[in-house]
């Protein structure tokens with residue numbers, strides 16, 4: 001591989017020019033232990049079968065649990081849910097502490113489900129692909145929930161929570 005002519009900060013700055021949505025990911029393992037973290041590397045992958053993915057850093061404290069999770073939930077956050085994104089992105093805080101500050105209930109297999117997000121996808125972990133300092137986690141989705149809202153999605157752009165992405169006005 002050719003040696004890159006940029007450093008990590010430049011690479012991060014370049015990637016941050018791409019605006020994303022923001023999700024809150026929760027997971028549970030066979031012993032009932034949970035993880036909760038904020039994720040913007042979410043994307044849909046396959047329609048049939050229904051699959052999505054997100055990437056997790058191997059140095060995240062949530063990583064060991066995500067790597068043995070039996071069920072995972074991905075919640076698409078709205079513009080008024082920045083507080084959840086900040087809470088779930090706080091390092092050095094346990095999942096129990098993160099979850100203590102939000103409303104949630106146990107979904108299929110006990111995975112924590114946040115009731116009030118615009119879209120929720122629940123599933124089991126399929127393939128995990130190690131790549132660099134992250135793991136690409138593929139989810140086989142078996143439940144979805146849609147709660148349409150006039151509120152826009154929470155966005156992340158240039159390293160900050162950003163002006164939200166609003167619905168496009170219908171064209172005539």
Ligand SMILES: Cc1cc2nc3c(=O)[nH]c(=O)nc-3n(C[C@H](O)[C@H](O)[C@H](O)COP(=O)(O)O)c2cc1C
Pocket residue numbers: 022036037038039040041042054055056057059060061062063085088089090091092093156
């Ligand atoms: C907007 C935003 C998006 C993030 N996206 C990811 C991501 O896609 N993958 C990841 O591993 N960490 C991501 N993080 C960082 C994790 O949320 C953070 O490392 C983690 O929640 C800290 O807790 P942990 O170390 O207990 O996992 C993101 C943080 C923020 C604020």
